Amino acid sequence: xxxxxxxxxxxxxxxxxxxxxxxxxxxxxxxxxxxxxxxxxxxxxxxxxxxxxxxxxxxxxxxxxxxxxxxxxxxxxxxxxxxxxxxxxxxxxxxxxxxxxxxxxxxxxxxxxxxxxxxxxxxxxxxxxxxxxxxxxxxxxxxxxxxxxxxxxxxxxxxxxxxxxxxxxxxxxxxxxxxxxxxxxxxxxxxxxxxxxxxxxxxxxxxxxxxxxxxxxxxxxxxxxxxxxxxxxxxxxxxxxxxxxxxxxxxxxxxxxxxxxxxxxxxxxxxxxxxxxxxxxxxxxxxxxxxxxxxxxxxxxxxxx
Amino acid sequence: xxxxxxxxxxxxxxxxxxxxxxxxxxxxxxxxxxxxxxxxxxxxxxxxxxxxxxxxxxxxxxxxxxxxxxxxxxxxxxxxxxxxxxxxxxxxxxxxxxxxxxxxxxxxxxxxxxxxxxx
Numbered sequence: 261x262x263x264x265x266x267x268x269x270x271x272x273x274x275x276x277x278x279x280x281x282x283x284x285x286x287x288x289x290x291x292x293x294x295x296x297x298x299x300x301x302x303x304x305x306x307x308x309x310x311x312x313x314x315x316x317x318x319x320x321x322x323x324x325x326x327x328x329x330x331x332x333x334x335x336x337x338x339x340x341x342x343x344x345x346x347x348x349x350x351x352x353x354x355x356x357x358x359x360x361x362x363x364x365x366x367x368x369x370x371x372x373x374x375x376x377x378x379x380x381x382x383x384x385x386x387x388x389x390x391x392x393x394x395x396x397x398x399x400x401x402x403x404x405x406x407x408x409x410x411x412x413x414x415x416x417x418x419x420x421x422x423x424x425x426x427x428x429x430x431x432x433x434x435x436x437x438x439x440x441x442x443x444x445x446x447x448x449x450x451x452x453x454x455x456x457x458x459x460x461x462x463x464x465x466x467x468x469x470x471x472x473x474x475x476x477x478x479x480x481x482x483x484x485x486x487x488x489x490x491x492x493x494x495x496x497x498x499x500x501x502x503x504x505x506x507x508x509x510x511x512x513x514x515x516x517x518x519x520x521x522x523x524x525x526x527x528x529x530x531x532x533x534x535x536x537x538x539x540x541x542x543x544x545x546x547x548x549x550x551x552x553x554x555x556x557x558x559x560x561x562x563x564x565x
Numbered sequence: 566x567x568x569x570x571x572x573x574x575x576x577x578x579x580x581x582x583x584x585x586x587x588x589x590x591x592x593x594x595x596x597x598x599x600x601x602x603x604x605x606x607x608x609x610x611x612x613x614x615x616x617x618x619x620x621x622x623x624x625x626x627x628x629x630x631x632x633x634x635x636x637x638x639x640x641x642x643x644x645x646x647x648x649x650x651x652x653x654x655x656x657x658x659x660x661x662x663x664x665x666x667x668x669x670x671x672x673x674x675x676x677x678x679x680x681x682x683x684x
Contacts, residue, residue: 375644375647377617377619378640380570380574381574381577381619381637381640382640382641383644395644397641399649401648401649414648496678496681499674500671500674500675525670526673529677
C-alpha cells in the first residue's frame with residue numbers, strides 16, 4: 261500500500277504545487293524553465309492520479325501497479341467489486357486524458373489546414389517582409405500558424421498602420437520565436453485539459469499562467485537582437501488598438517482582465533524594460549527538480565508494495 | 566510558371582470579380598492576357614478549388630459553371646475572427662502576439678505607452 265499512498269501524495273502535491281505556481285511571479289524571471297516545471301507537474305499529476313486509482317485496486321496482490329494491473333487482466337475475479345471499480349476508474353481516466361489530447365490535436369490540425377487554405381487564397385506577400393503574409397483588414401492582428409513543414413507569420417494591414425518599422429520587426433521576431441520553439445505544442449496538453457475540465461478555475465488559471473510564460477519566452481528571444489523598448493512599445497500600441505472581445509455568452513481570454521499593473525500586457529512590458537533573469541545555478545536546480553517530479557510517479561508505479 | 570497555389574488565387578480573383586460565376590473556358594479567356602494556360606490546367610484548378618469547398622458548380626450544357634461559396638471579404642473576416650481570438654474557443658491552432666483587451670485595460674496601456682515613450 262506504500263506505493264499507492266505515495267502516489268496519492270504525489271497527485272495531491274503536484275496539484276498543490278500547480279496552485280502555488282499559478283500565483284508565483286518569480287517564474288516570470290525564467291519563463292522557459294517555468295514551462296518545463298509546468299509540464300513536469302502536469303505529467304506527474306496525471307500519472308499519479310491514474311496510479312493512485314490503479315494502485316488501490318490492485319493492492320491485494322501486493323506487487324505494485326504495473327505487475328498488479330497485469331495480474332488483474334489475467335484474473336479479474338480475484339478482486340472485490342470496490343477494487344475492480346477503482347481499477348476501471350483508473351483505466352477510464354487514463355483513456356479520457358489520452359483521447360482528449362488526440363481530439364485536441366485533430367481539432368488543431370483541422371483548424372490550421374482550413375486557415376492555411378484560406379490564407380493561400382486571400383492573403384498576400386510583401387516584398388519588404390519575406391516569409392510574412394498580409395491580410396487586408398483594418399483591425400490589428402499579428403499571429404503565426406505553426407506547422408511542421410511550413411509556418412506562416414501573418415499580420416493585418418491594421419497592424420502595419422499602427423506600428424513603426426522597428427516595432428513591426430520586433431513583433432515578427434516574437435512570432436518567429438513561437439514558431440521556432442514550437443510553443444503550440446507546449447500549449448496543446450493544457451488546452452486539452454481545459455476541454456476535460458471546462459469549469460475548473462484551477463485549470464483555467466493554469467492555462468493563463470502557461471500562456472503568459474510562452475509569450476514571455478517569445479519576448480525574450482525577440483529581445484536578443486534588438487532593443488527591448490521596440491517590442492515593449494509595439495506591444496502597448498498593438499494591444500491598446502485591439503477591439504474588446506464581445507461575443508455573447510463566451511468568456512473571452514480577458515473576461516477577468518484587470519486594468520491595473522497585473523494586466524498581462526503591462527507585466528510583459530515591465531519585464532522587457534527591466535529584466536531580472538534568475539541566476540543559472542537556480543535554473544539548473546529547477547530543471548533537476550522538474551525532472552524528479554516527472555519521474556517520481558513512474559518509479560512508484562514499479563514499487564512492489 | 567508560378568505554383569499551383571498562386572494559380573488558385575488568380576482563378577478565385579477572376580470568379581470573385583464576376584457576379585454570375587464562370588465556366589472553365591470563360592476563366593481561361595479572362596486570364597488569356599496575363600498568361601497562356603491550357604484548358605485542362607484551368608479545369609484542374611477549378612476542380613481542386615471545388616473539392617476544397619471554395620467553389621460550387623452546376624451543369625451548364627456540357628460544361629460546369631463555377632461560383633465562389635463566399636466573398637473574399639467573408640474569408641478575410643473569418644481569418645480575422647480567428648486571429649483576434651473572438652471565436653470564443655481557446656484552442657492552440659494559432660499563436661497570438663497579444664490577446665484582446667477590455668476598454669479599461671486599453672486606457673491603461675495607452676498611459677503606460679506614454680510613460681515608456683517619455684523615457
